[in-house]
Amino acid sequence: MNSKVGGREEDVSSGLSRKASSPHLLLTSRTEGEILQSINLKSFTINEIRTATRNFRPDSMVGEGGFGSVFKGWIDEHTLAPTKPGTGFVIAVKRLNQESSQGHIEWLTEINYLGQLRHPNLVKLVGYCLEDDYRILVYEFVTKGSLDNHLFRRASYFQPLSWKIRMKIALDSAKGLAFLHSDEVEVIYRDFKTSNILIDSDYNAKLSDFGMAKDGPEGGKSHVSTRVMGTPGYAAPEYLA
Numbered sequence: 001m002n003s004k005v006g007g008r009e010e011d012v013s014s015g016l017s018r019k020a021s022s023p024h025l026l027l028t029s030r031t032e033g034e035i036l037q038s039i040n041l042k043s044f045t046i047n048e049i050r051t052a053t054r055n056f057r058p059d060s061m062v063g064e065g066g067f068g069s070v071f072k073g074w075i076d077e078h079t080l081a082p083t084k085p086g087t088g089f090v091i092a093v094k095r096l097n098q099e100s101s102q103g104h105i106e107w108l109t110e111i112n113y114l115g116q117l118r119h120p121n122l123v124k125l126v127g128y129c130l131e132d133d134y135r136i137l138v139y140e141f142v143t144k145g146s147l148d149n150h151l152f153r154r155a156s157y158f159q160p161l162s163w164k165i166r167m168k169i170a171l172d173s174a175k176g177l178a179f180l181h182s183d184e185v186e187v188i189y190r191d192f193k194t195s196n197i198l199i200d201s202d203y204n205a206k207l208s209d210f211g212m213a214k215d216g217p218e219g220g221k222s223h224v225s226t227r228v229m230g231t232p233g234y235a236a237p238e239y240l241a
Contacts, residue, residue, distance in 0.1 A: 034108055035108065035111055035112065035115075035128075035130075036111075036112045036115065036116070039111065039112065039115025039116055040115065040116075041111065041115045041125060041126065041127045041128060042080045042126060042127030042128075042138075043127060043128060043129070043130075044080075044127050044128065044129040044136070044138060045129065045131060046129055046131045046132065046134050046136075048081070048082050048129075049073070049093060049129050049134075049136055049138070051082035052073035052074055052075055052082040052083075052091065052093065053071040053072070053073040053093050054073075054085060056069075056071055056095070057071075060072050060073065062092065067094070067096055067097065067103055068094065068095045068096040068097045068103075069094075069095050070092055070093065070094050070095075071092070071093045071095065072090065072091070072092065072093075072141060073090075073091045073092075073093050073138075074086065074087055074088045074089065074090060074091065075088055075089050075091055075126075075138075076088045076089065077089040080126065080127065089140075090140075090141035090143075091126060091138050091139065091140065091141055092138075092139045092140070092141045092142070093136060093137075093138055093139075094136065094137040094138075094139070095134070095135075095136050096135040096136070098133045098134065103135075103211070104135060105211075106211025106212065107135050107137065107211065109210060109211050109212070109213055110125070110137060110209070110210045110211050110213075111125070111128050111137070113187065113210045113213045114210050117179075117180075117185065117187070119175075119176060119179045120172075120175075120204065120206075121172045121173065121175045121176030121179065121204070121205060121206055121207060122176055122179070122180075122206055122207050122208075123139055123140060123142060123198055123206040123207065123208040124139065124140040124206075125137065125138070125139055126138045126139060126140060139208070142198035142199065142200050142206055142208075143199075143200055143201045144198075144199040144200060144201065144203070145198065145199065146194065146195045146196070146197060146198055146199070147169060147194040147195075147197040147198075147199060147205070148193070148194035148195035148197075150199065151194055152194075165203050168203055168204075168205075169197065169199065169203060169205045170205075172204055172205035172206075173192075173197050173205045173207065176205070176206070176207040177189060177192060177207070180207075180213075181216070185216075186215060186216035187213055187214070187215060187216055188213065188214045188215070188216050189207065189210070189212075189213055190212040190213060190214060191209055191211075191212045191213075191231065192207070193231050196208050196209045
């Protein structure tokens with residue numbers, strides 16, 4: 001699947017709405033009504049999120065970046081209600097920075113894609129929270145973190161990966177990408193890199209971070225027009241040319 005650079009701002013509305021027979025929605029303003037009706041996700045309240053993460057306690061934080069912070073939490077596997085720490089289903093709660101509106105379109109894109117796509121090699125999005133100024137995503141907790149950490153960090157926690165495991169991770173990642181590029185899905189991922197490949201306890205790889213995803217070509221077309229996006233060094237050379 002090819003992606004061609006165009007000279008205009010891209011339309012970030014999700015064509016998944018068309019595939020799911022839902023209204024065509026532009027992801028521009030800040031209302032929950034923009035989230036596709038066809039998604040199968042839980043809408044958490046901020047109180048539920050606070051309970052699940054012990055009120056965003058510092059010792060619950062497992063990651064931090066320009067987008068915001070990630071906290072570890074627990075919910076009931078069946079009801080998805082918050083549970084006591086150490087019990088139930090472990091979740092990763094990504095809380096976007098409240099000070100800035102940057103990332104809201106990516107936040108919506110993530111919900112509208114991962115809310116409909118299911119594959120063993122894609123991270124599972126459990127739900128979201130949009131309340132007051134909070135914009136939160138709730139994922140399954142992937143225990144071994146990103147491939148980037150295992151390849152490039154020198155901390156004692158990250159043990160060197162054997163070549164057998166590296167090949168497994170590469171194959172799993174390719175399976176996830178092939179699923180996105182299949183005729184049934186037709187999604188251009190646009191941010192395929194080691195920090196977006198998560199590894200579970202059995203070294204199964206899962207693609208994450210769909211904020212830059214875009215619908216692939218439709219109606220027999222061979223390409224779509226898009227701005228250059230992604231991370232330098234990881235984007236395909238023909239895409240940047």
